[in-house]
Amino acid sequence: MPLGFQATSPARPSVGIVGAGVCGLGIGWRLAGAGCRVDVFDRAEPGRGASWAAAGMLAARAEAEPGEETLLALNLASQEMWPGFAAELAAAGGVSVDYRDEGTLIVALDRDDAEALRFTYDYQRRQGLDVHWLSGAEARKREPFLSPNVGAGVYSPGDHQVDNRKLVEALLQAFRAAGGRLHTGVEVAAIDIEGGRARGLVLAGAEAGVRRYDVVVLAAGAWSRGIAGLPDALRPPVRPLKGQMLSLQMDPEDPLLRHVLWAPGVYLVPRLDGRMIVGATVEEKGFDPSLTAGGVLDLLRSTWEALPGVTELPIVEMWVGHRPTSRDDAPILGPTLVDGLVMATGHHRNGILLTPVTADAVSHYILHGKVMPVIEPFSIARFAKKPGRARPAADGAKLGVVT
Numbered sequence: 559m560p561l562g563f564q565a566t567s568p569a570r571p572s573v574g575i576v577g578a579g580v581c582g583l584g585i586g587w588r589l590a591g592a593g594c595r596v597d598v599f600d601r602a603e604p605g606r607g608a609s610w611a612a613a614g615m616l617a618a619r620a621e622a623e624p625g626e627e628t629l630l631a632l633n634l635a636s637q638e639m640w641p642g643f644a645a646e647l648a649a650a651g652g653v654s655v656d657y658r659d660e661g662t663l664i665v666a667l668d669r670d671d672a673e674a675l676r677f678t679y680d681y682q683r684r685q686g687l688d689v690h691w692l693s694g695a696e697a698r699k700r701e702p703f704l705s706p707n708v709g710a711g712v713y714s715p716g717d718h719q720v721d722n723r724k725l726v727e728a729l730l731q732a733f734r735a736a737g738g739r740l741h742t743g744v745e746v747a748a749i750d751i752e753g754g755r756a757r758g759l760v761l762a763g764a765e766a767g768v769r770r771y772d773v774v775v776l777a778a779g780a781w782s783r784g785i786a787g788l789p790d791a792l793r794p795p796v797r798p799l800k801g802q803m804l805s806l807q808m809d810p811e812d813p814l815l816r817h818v819l820w821a822p823g824v825y826l827v828p829r830l831d832g833r834m835i836v837g838a839t840v841e842e843k844g845f846d847p848s849l850t851a852g853g854v855l856d857l858l859r860s861t862w863e864a865l866p867g868v869t870e871l872p873i874v875e876m877w878v879g880h881r882p883t884s885r886d887d888a889p890i891l892g893p894t895l896v897d898g899l900v901m902a903t904g905h906h907r908n909g910i911l912l913t914p915v916t917a918d919a920v921s922h923y924i925l926h927g928k929v930m931p932v933i934e935p936f937s938i939a940r941f942a943k944k945p946g947r948a949r950p951a952a953d954g955a956k957l958g959v960v961t
């Protein structure tokens with residue numbers, strides 16, 4: 559029997575979900591579609607947390623690094639699901655997520671970069687990933703406006719992208735169309751746990767009171783650790799990891815860039831409407847919301863070094879987001895020792911990529927009481943078994959690229 563789920567649970571339990579990011583909405587959509595009564599609560603505008611701030615890269619291969627093999631399997635599983643998931647969402651809610659499959663280019667600007675890139679590339683090949691080494695000239699054939707200093711590159715045809723803000727909109731529409739109820743501007747003050755069982759949610763503000771549910775899902779992103787009512791052992795070890803980003807406007811008819819591009823210190827994600835997303839810093843600064851001159855300067859300088867033509871592009875927007883980063887950079891998914899309490903948090907830099915597998919595997923558990931093998935390694939129980947086991951954050955390790 560999987561942790562914390564009773565065989566007596568109803569086939570269509572009532573479910574209260576904390577957080578209307580891509581995780582909460584994805585799970586809510588699947589459960590509402592299966593006939594459950596589902597309430598999703600967000601204290602702010604839905605989907606305006608990390609899900610809004612992200613770049614939308616689906617980069618399981620390009621981001622694969624030594625030591626992350628278990629996570630790689632999950633990332634690849636979700637990546638495989640994406641085309642079908644995007645089509646299903648569009649059919650359900652009428653909103654396209656602008657799935658783009660040109661692939662991802664990673665480029666090196668000097669010899670040091672090229673050595674580091676070769677190391678990661680060799681590792682990725684050993685993992686059986688479909689990545690291809692390019693000369694500088696071959697990289698420029700794919701992206702003609704790359705700097706003449708680009709001396710080598712890797713092409714990953716299977717790493718794609720979606721517009722994450724459209725994903726939020728698509729999930730909202732699909733969730734509502736399936737009969738799910740969204741409560742905006744409603745803070746969940748606590749999870750009500752009694753006798754080793756989650757009984758519901760304690761709400762603050764206009765809807766203040768206790769709501770009873772058969773199952774409660776914690777999907778509050780970087781804020782998940784702070785929700786009251788959780789026993790210490792089940793307080794997810796998730797912290798906010800700040801990222802500054804900005805976007806530039808290209809001519810959509812004649813864009814400067816067509817692939818997702820990773821260069822030293824920056825990644826660039828071209829959207830169908832001509833925006834180029836430029837990201838991102840990685841900062842251990844808690845929930846600090848400030849854009850800084852240094853952060854933006856670093857991003858723009860790195861962009862210009864790889865793609866000199868950007869100097870003429872207008873800046874559209876600048877923003878800050880907070881990745882929900884767990885102690886080992888991997889998500890926390892599935893049941894807990896408290897019956898009826900299910901986790902979907904800690905997705906770090908991969909929450910958009912992992913939206914399909916999170917929605918399907920977590921809802922599958924709630925409906926059928928079975929943990930799918932693909933999420934088994936990602937239970938919160940792993941932290942209880944190995945206290946203090948921490949790996950250095952992988953962000954930025956490769957070529958100074960930050961996600």
Ligand SMILES: Cc1cc2nc3c(=O)[nH]c(=O)nc-3n(C[C@H](O)[C@H](O)[C@H](O)COP(=O)(O)OP(=O)(O)OC[C@H]3O[C@@H](n4cnc5c(N)ncnc54)[C@H](O)[C@@H]3O)c2cc1C
Pocket residue numbers: 576577578579580581582599600601602603604605606607608609610611612613614615616744745746747777778779780781782785800801802803837838878879880881882902903904905906907908909910911912961
């Ligand atoms: C700069 C940046 C770039 C990124 N780029 C990528 C990328 O390219 N590809 C990728 O796959 N991932 C990327 N990510 C990661 C991805 O955005 C996250 O992993 C994902 O969005 C997490 O989704 P979520 O639903 O868990 O959290 P969120 O989207 O943060 O949603 C959590 C929600 O919970 C709500 N909430 C919190 N506390 C409460 C409460 N007490 N009561 C009610 N509501 C509450 C919040 O208001 C929020 O709306 C990036 C993240 C950042 C910050």
